[in-house]
Amino acid sequence: MSDVLKGNFKPQNAVVVPEEKPETLEERFERTALKRLGGSIAFVSKKKVMWDLKDKV
Amino acid sequence: MPIISEGPGELGRKFAAEMDRLTWEKVGPMGLENAARNRALLDRGQSIAALRDAPLATGDSAIVIAAGPSIARRDPIRAIKASGYKGAIIATDSAMYYCLRNGVVPDLVVTVDPNFLRVVRWFGQPNLDDEELHKDDYFRRQDMDASFADELRVNREITELLRRHGPQMRIALATCASQPVVDRVIETGMRIFWWNPMFDDPDLPESKTAALFRSNRLPCINAGGNVGTACYMIAHAVLGKKRVAVTGMDLSYYADTPYRNTQYYTDLVEIVGEENLDAVFIKIRNPHLDAWFYTDPAYYWFREAFLELAADAECVTYNCTEGGILFGDNVRFAPLADFLRETSKPGTGADVAG
Numbered sequence: 588m589s590d591v592l593k594g595n596f597k598p599q600n601a602v603v604v605p606e607e608k609p610e611t612l613e614e615r616f617e618r619t620a621l622k623r624l625g626g627s628i629a630f631v632s633k634k635k636v637m638w639d640l641k642d643k644v
Numbered sequence: 645m646p647i648i649s650e651g652p653g654e655l656g657r658k659f660a661a662e663m664d665r666l667t668w669e670k671v672g673p674m675g676l677e678n679a680a681r682n683r684a685l686l687d688r689g690q691s692i693a694a695l696r697d698a699p700l701a702t703g704d705s706a707i708v709i710a711a712g713p714s715i716a717r718r719d720p721i722r723a724i725k726a727s728g729y730k731g732a733i734i735a736t737d738s739a740m741y742y743c744l745r746n747g748v749v750p751d752l753v754v755t756v757d758p759n760f761l762r763v764v765r766w767f768g769q770p771n772l773d774d775e776e777l778h779k780d781d782y783f784r785r786q787d788m789d790a791s792f793a794d795e796l797r798v799n800r801e802i803t804e805l806l807r808r809h810g811p812q813m814r815i816a817l818a819t820c821a822s823q824p825v826v827d828r829v830i831e832t833g834m835r836i837f838w839w840n841p842m843f844d845d846p847d848l849p850e851s852k853t854a855a856l857f858r859s860n861r862l863p864c865i866n867a868g869g870n871v872g873t874a875c876y877m878i879a880h881a882v883l884g885k886k887r888v889a890v891t892g893m894d895l896s897y898y899a900d901t902p903y904r905n906t907q908y909y910t911d912l913v914e915i916v917g918e919e920n921l922d923a924v925f926i927k928i929r930n931p932h933l934d935a936w937f938y939t940d941p942a943y944y945w946f947r948e949a950f951l952e953l954a955a956d957a958e959c960v961t962y963n964c965t966e967g968g969i970l971f972g973d974n975v976r977f978a979p980l981a982d983f984l985r986e987t988s989k990p991g992t993g994a995d996v997a998g
Contacts, residue, residue, distance in 0.1 A: 616648075616655065616659075616915055616916055617659075617662065619914060619915045620659055620662070620666060620915050623670075623908075623911035623912075623914055623915055624659060624663070624666045624670070624908065624911060624912075624915070624941060624942060625663065625666040625667035625668075625669065625670030625671060625942065626663060626667040626670075626671075626869035626870055626942055626945060626946065627671065627756055627757035627758075627759075627867075627869065627870045627871060628667070628671060628675065628756045628757065628758070628818070628820065628841045628867045628869060628870070628871075628874070629664070629667055629668060629671075629672070629841065629842060629843050629844065629867070629869070630664065630667075630866065630867070630868050630869040630873075630945070630946075630949040631842040631843075631844060631845055631846075631853075631866050632845075632952065633952075633956070634842060634845065634846070634866045635865075635866055635877065635881045635953075635956065635957075636863055636864065636865050636866070636877070636881045636882065637842070637846050637853070637857065637863065637864040637865075638693065638696075638863050640846070640854060640857060640858070
């Protein structure tokens with residue numbers, strides 16, 4: 588492809604293409620964990636029961 | 645899978661710290677979808693508000709029976725029956741079969757997990773066949789109630805037990821329960837008391853919990869991540885019990901349990917590989933028993949959540965599991981026999997028959 592598409596101008600500022608950061612092992616575990624781990628239902632810190640919307644829960 | 649550098653349990657603690665978010669991803673949208681579907685069925689039961697401070701059983705105490713591995717080793721129902729305990733017995737859906745096959749009909753059963761698969765098995769799954777069993781070895785492998793390993797026989801037995809006892813039983817049925825569970829509960833004739841589990845902080849703007857409340861006007865209860873903790877919350881925050889003991893709440897495994905028999909084994913192998921499992925399982929010494937147990941990230945998170953809820957509870961909390969890792973400042977770790985003796989003393993609620 589690069590043989591066919593060639594730039595026909597020179598940009599004034601150098602174009603820096605950021606290198607894609609390789610996924611760390613931990614990030615990979617977390618990505619997989621997202622699909623598999625978790626409780627049966629949520630836990631909400633500092634709350635008990637809400638009987639009504641006006642309640643202090 | 646490459647060998648990772650984390651020490652024993654380190655990765656497990658990292659996963660546990662992410663469990664709020666992971667749980668939402670896993671069950672949040674599914675639970676809300678189930679709740680929307682169940683709106684059409686709310687007239688098949690009543691609000692759990694009907695149980696608020698209701699005289700469920702005698703006295704001011706309750707015993708929660710969950711289905712941890714200590715059930716097989718400590719058999720709490722034997723002591724409960726022998727004592728003639730008359731307080732409330734609240735069972736998780738997973739412990740219902742243990743109760744019924746031992747001749748105890750719980751005063752209340754609780755279910756909360758929104759998953760379509762597996763949960764209905766605690767109620768006896770209609771049309772369970774070999775093909776379905778072949779697809780999923782969860783119940784054969786798991787270390788909760790080992791009798792579930794004989795799946796077809798148990799399924800027949802629990803179906804029969806619920807045919808017999810269902811109409812006399814009450815269930816606190818979370819609105820997020822899946823269609824197979826709700827259909828089966830209705831079929832058994834259990835008396836339904838609906839409640840919403842909290843999905844997030846109801847005081848937040850755009851709260852999903854507050855929106856759910858507005859849609860069905862049912863009380864929202866913090867279930868603490870799992871059905872055992874939901875039982876505990878209902879015992880004191882809804883039923884108003886002042887002394888609540890939990891049994892079968894190991895939230896961990898005995899040190900001699902093979903990893904393969906743990907709840908999240910296949911998931912953890914998928915995530916980190918068999919060779920890295922030591923990094924995700926967390927070893928904890930129980931100083932009350934001078935014994936070691938190990939746990940996985942989800943159970944570790946359940947433990948932290950329970951301890952936070954116990955600190956804020958308007959009851960005295962006893963852990964009578966006689967095993968596991970649920971101990972801390974606001975939990976009295978005690979033998980079940982002590983709790984049964986204490987609740988039988990005259991003038992303390994008189995929970996035990998003479």
